[in-house]
Amino acid sequence: MGNSLIDQSFKNAKKENRPALLTYTVAGDNSIKKSFEILKSISEYADICELGFPHNTPIADGGQIQTSAYRAIKNGIKINDVFSIVKKFKIIKKNKAIILMGYYNMIYQYNENKFIKKCKQSKVDGLIVVDLPYPENKNFALKCKKYKINFIQLLSPTTSKKRQKKIIKDSHDMIYYISMLSTTGGELKVSPRKIMREYQKIKKQNKSKNVVIGFGITEKTISLLKKADGLVVGSAICKEINNSIKRGQNAVTNVTNVVRKLKNKIK
Amino acid sequence: MKLKKNIPLIDQHDKHGFWGKKFGGSFIPETLKKPVEDLTREFKKLRKNKKFIKKRDYYFKNYIGSPTSFIKLEQLTNELGGAQIWAKVVSEANGGAHKIYNATVHALICKSMGKKYIVGDTGAGYAGKMLSMAAKKFGLKCKIFMGAKDIKRQKPNCDAMRRNGAEIVPVYSGSQTLVDAVSECMRYWVSNCDNTHMCVGSTVGPNIFVKICGWSTAQISRELKLQLKKEFKKIPNKIKLINCVGGGSSAYGFWSEFIDFNKKQIELIGVEAGGPKNSKLHAAPLSRNAKIGILHGAASYVCQNNEGQIKKTESISAGLDYPGVSPIHCYLKDTKRARYTYATDESALEAYKIVTRLEKINPSLEPSHAFAEAIRIAPRLSKDTIIIVNSCGDAKKDRDILKERLEKN
Numbered sequence: 001m002g003n004s005l006i007d008q009s010f011k012n013a014k015k016e017n018r019p020a021l022l023t024y025t026v027a028g029d030n031s032i033k034k035s036f037e038i039l040k041s042i043s044e045y046a047d048i049c050e051l052g053f054p055h056n057t058p059i060a061d062g063g064q065i066q067t068s069a070y071r072a073i074k075n076g077i078k079i080n081d082v083f084s085i086v087k088k089f090k091i092i093k094k095n096k097a098i099i100l101m102g103y104y105n106m107i108y109q110y111n112e113n114k115f116i117k118k119c120k121q122s123k124v125d126g127l128i129v130v131d132l133p134y135p136e137n138k139n140f141a142l143k144c145k146k147y148k149i150n151f152i153q154l155l156s157p158t159t160s161k162k163r164q165k166k167i168i169k170d171s172h173d174m175i176y177y178i179s180m181l182s183t184t185g186g187e188l189k190v191s192p193r194k195i196m197r198e199y200q201k202i203k204k205q206n207k208s209k210n211v212v213i214g215f216g217i218t219e220k221t222i223s224l225l226k227k228a229d230g231l232v233v234g235s236a237i238c239k240e241i242n243n244s245i246k247r248g249q250n251a252v253t254n255v256t257n258v259v260r261k262l263k264n265k266i267k
Numbered sequence: 268m269k270l271k272k273n274i275p276l277i278d279q280h281d282k283h284g285f286w287g288k289k290f291g292g293s294f295i296p297e298t299l300k301k302p303v304e305d306l307t308r309e310f311k312k313l314r315k316n317k318k319f320i321k322k323r324d325y326y327f328k329n330y331i332g333s334p335t336s337f338i339k340l341e342q343l344t345n346e347l348g349g350a351q352i353w354a355k356v357v358s359e360a361n362g363g364a365h366k367i368y369n370a371t372v373h374a375l376i377c378k379s380m381g382k383k384y385i386v387g388d389t390g391a392g393y394a395g396k397m398l399s400m401a402a403k404k405f406g407l408k409c410k411i412f413m414g415a416k417d418i419k420r421q422k423p424n425c426d427a428m429r430r431n432g433a434e435i436v437p438v439y440s441g442s443q444t445l446v447d448a449v450s451e452c453m454r455y456w457v458s459n460c461d462n463t464h465m466c467v468g469s470t471v472g473p474n475i476f477v478k479i480c481g482w483s484t485a486q487i488s489r490e491l492k493l494q495l496k497k498e499f500k501k502i503p504n505k506i507k508l509i510n511c512v513g514g515g516s517s518a519y520g521f522w523s524e525f526i527d528f529n530k531k532q533i534e535l536i537g538v539e540a541g542g543p544k545n546s547k548l549h550a551a552p553l554s555r556n557a558k559i560g561i562l563h564g565a566a567s568y569v570c571q572n573n574e575g576q577i578k579k580t581e582s583i584s585a586g587l588d589y590p591g592v593s594p595i596h597c598y599l600k601d602t603k604r605a606r607y608t609y610a611t612d613e614s615a616l617e618a619y620k621i622v623t624r625l626e627k628i629n630p631s632l633e634p635s636h637a638f639a640e641a642i643r644i645a646p647r648l649s650k651d652t653i654i655i656v657n658s659c660g661d662a663k664k665d666r667d668i669l670k671e672r673l674e675k676n
Contacts, residue, residue: 056441056577057441057450059295059450059453059454059563059564060298061454066440070441078574079574104294104561105561105562105571105575106575107575108560108575109560130296131561132294133295133296133300136294155297156297156300158297158300158301158460158461159297159300159301163300178297178298181457181460181461182457183457
């Protein structure tokens with residue numbers, strides 16, 4: 001697709017000689033208003049913001065993101081609220097890329113076409129659908145492309161070389177490499193060197209694609225992976241929201257501090 | 268949408284894994300693509316392998332105890348005064364329920380793939396108990412994921428799992444029942460798929476798990492077909508096969524050989540869990556017209572809200588307490604080959620009381636739902652109608668619930 005806000009975000013980071021920082025938070029955690037404030041505040045440091053639309057049967061998420069998702073649902077978040085958050089965010093931060101992330105049933109119930117149109121209207125830049133793998137996602141990805149929305153393909157350590165090739169060929173501006181066999185938020189059980197080796201193999205196939213690494217990235221590990229185009233931090237952020245709520249502290253301030261520190265580690 | 272003849276229903280899906288173009292599929296995270304493909308290839312190979320079939324049949328006979336008996340319930344038939352009521356007493360199988368077929372086959376596949384660890388989900392505890400038995404038998408390390416609520420209400424089965432050396436992992440998320448156990452088991456597999464085999468406890472989940480489970484439980488109807496011919500000289504003209512449906516593994520196994528028959532000759536009736544009387548919660552996506560949704564890697568009718576959040580379910584029977592259902596049952600519903608209805612907690616309990624008062628069998632709360640439907644329809648049917656209920660589980664595991672509920676009433 002090129003020229004997309006997502007692509008531009010990677011270019012900007014590259015100019016500063018650093019990877020792009022991608023954050024993941026759950027829309028509506030712990031309220032619609034609070035999650036908007038968190039998003040606004042962390043976007044000062046994040047290059048691309050992933051926003052989860054929570055599902056109550058998330059088969060690929062670990063404890064931290066599950067907790068955030070259940071809390072958001074309990075507090076009444078609806079899909080249309082997620083779109084409202086994005087819309088409101090884009091009015092004040094029109095150059096910050098937003099990626100929605102979630103499970104397919106939510107899109108299916110909303111209706112695929114309606115969902116994509118709504119994404120377009122709210123200025124969503126990209127979509128990650130955890131349980132809609134390649135090639136089942138071909139049709140949906142094409143529809144996204146038609147509306148200039150990046151459909152983000154995932155690759156995993158289990159993805160065979162042959163499959164990798166096909167997926168990369170059909171991918172848009174960004175590819176998400178899952179660092180290890182794990183749900184989100186697991187401890188990094190593969191050495192960063194090995195992850196970077198796999199990353200390079202993917203990168204070699206098509207240099208123009210922005211490849212990000214996610215899963216298991218924390219303040220401790222992020223600097224070891226900074227040769228990548230981009231790095232995603234999710235559970236570590238959700239954990240901070242969780243802890244702040246538990247301690248009765250200001251989640252916006254605490255989470256922003258975490259994201260600022262993450263950014264400093266990769267500068 | 269039309270059923271094909273002479274092809275097992277488990278094989279009537281398209282290349283994307285969908286039955287009737289809309290049920291099933293494999294909605295899985297990228298990490299699971301390869302293990303699922305590996306398993307698919309292995310199963311395709313094994314089911315054509317004569318040695319493997321011989322091994323399966325050997326264990327079905329000598330370990331599980333096939334065939335289970337097919338008996339007439341004389342007293343119940345007399346009491347109701349209509350159709351003849353028969354039972355296929357699948358609860359005689361080793362371990363006390365049909366879940367042993369799927370567990371044994373998965374353990375054999377796990378061995379054949381050279382994996383040493385096996386994990387599974389369980390609701391009523393039977394799938395877990397059987398997997399722990401099979402794991403022990405074949406020397407595999409076993410972990411069972413089970414909702415915290417179910418661990419409490421199905422204690423006898425938990426004790427059995429622990430005796431077999433399996434680790435029970437309690438699941439505290441969501442409603443703490445089967446739906447959460449399946450999710451957690453899948454998450455575990457995502458993290459450990461390199462050395463661990465996953466067994467899904469019913470004909471649900473990504474396409475390949477539906478197929479393996481259905482292929483395993485189909486033994487029930489193969490036996491029944493022979494038993495019918497022996498008992499009646501031929502397949503009788505008016506049969507009704509009644510089975511409870513949670514995920515739908517015992518029902519598919521009970522019906523698979525009879526799907527090609529005309530439905531006027533052999534009617535298939537599935538009974539879901541209606542939950543407590545007057546409760547809005549139920550676990551009956553087929554009979555109470557839930558919408559299609561994606562749950563645990565497959566598209567099926569699912570109890571959910573408008574947004575696609577999976578609804579909580581409620582049933583006295585842990586084994587039926589599941590918001591989704593097998594894609595093959597969705598297909599059987601839409602092609603109108605099977606009819607689905609539900610029984611409430613109360614009518615299942617009542618049926619349990621009647622059956623155990625009159626007969627020597629002890630059906631668990633799951634098949635008691637099927638008996639409730641049999642008891643409801645039998646009186647107005649002719650004497651040459653043969654109702655057969657799959658008594659697919661033994662009530663030993665329900666000891667505590669039965670004690671509490673029957674003493675109260």
